[in-house]
Amino acid sequence: MIVCQDVGRRYGDFWALRGVTFEAGRGVVLGVLGPNGAGKTTLVRILTTELMPSEGRALVAGFDVVKEPEKVRKVIAAVPQESRPIDFLTPYEFVFSYLLLRGLSLGEARRRTREVLQVFGLWEVRNREVDALSGGMKRRVLVAAVFAADAEVVFLDEPTTGLDVYSRRLVWNAVSELKKRGATVVLTTHYVEEAAALSDVVLVLNKGRVVDFAPPDKLVEKVPGRYVVEVYGADGRVAEGERVLEIGGRRLYYVEKPPEALSLDGAKVVVRPKSLEDYVLLTVGAIEESEEGYEDD
């Protein structure tokens, strides 16, 4: 459903994306992880035909994004990063007009708008202007519109950033439902646990390059040990780990067995099973602004 072969994008001398190669099939949720400036949004913009790649080839639903953009646009839908619905419209008007613009008939657009607003818990506020809605509701309006489009490939670029726990789960439900319908979902996110919970396969990007491409559990297997002892505010080494990661005053010990007794005065200690977050911490490093990052990402 999505094929990328050596896709790259250059801004002057700076490569925002380079040598990106992967394939994702039908009905797959592809999580795209990486720090700011990693190239996530650049990749999404190329795949949604909004940005021309400088090199390489990309196919979406069998169509070339450079040579057949009109065909690609018929089968995709996207919630762009930092997007907001038009503030003076109501959720009903926004979703309804989006469906009309996608070419649906008036009757079908009405039916789907009603259905999707109910699914996303927006039916009660359907006639209230978007401006008066909470941030979470505004985001849900966007996801609802894309959900109603019934596209073959759906791009969600950081759809849950800033959402409360309830709204996040409604978005997660939508992703699961899209997958059930057979749609391929490309989900870029900063929330590693979100990518782990929803993705069938994860593409890890850093500084425009592919770091890894595998199912979340395969990535977690690459983390040494089985448990993580996370200690903050203690001087010196407090446990023997297969690997130790220091982040400021915090130490993460990757161990086979959780320690039986750890008594450290004034220190915060958390013992937990290793996760995808540990993989990202160990391979990519800090989720922070890349010095060379392009504004897209």
Added chain:
Amino acid sequence: MKTIRDALVIAWINGWIAATRGWIWVIGGSVSPVSFLVVLAIYGGAEGLKWGLVGGFIWTIASNGIGLIGDATYYRLGIKYQSMLAAAPVSPAGYALGLALSAFVFALPTLVVYLVVMWWLGLWMLTPASLYALTALWLASAGIGFTLAGLIKHMRYAWALPQILSAVFTVGAPVYYPATRLPSPYLGIVLPTGAAAVMIHDSTGLIHYGPYLTSAAAVALALQSAIGLYFLFKLARWRQP
């Protein structure tokens, strides 16, 4: 057909709904031409009022296209609505024409008032020549507006640019004054507002320029609207190169 349908949907949400929920924008759009009208009426009497009405009408039509710079930039950079439509089967030309059409919806009450006052003063604006000039002007300014909007990199420029363009297009061209005041009246048809004004001034009887200048204005306006449409359909694409 899809392009027309897209334009109508955009005009519905960005024009009709916006205008009916925010009358302040309808009034805001008419303030500048009306203020010119008042000044001309004070200093020029009934004759000045006629020039002010015709000039204001032309300004209002031109500002439909120029004014879409603000909306198009806001939708592209401010809320990323354009990115959402770029990833959908929506025609860029339909989107751009819809934005221009929505600005026309905003201007409609003002234009109706102008027409009524012009009719009362004995000026008949709706001649074939004037209608051609106004349509071509609308297309040319929409093309210029949408293309320029695609080049803006920061939202703050979207507020300043239409003001500069409005001044250049309405004061720099013979919209409120006869083209004969210029060193050569043919200089007046360089900008689409001036070319449209020459045709409308002549067809409404405000001043008679003669067949050569009005024909040249009609040709210039056809070229300008063709260039505007070329930009709209060919260059103002969704995709960033």
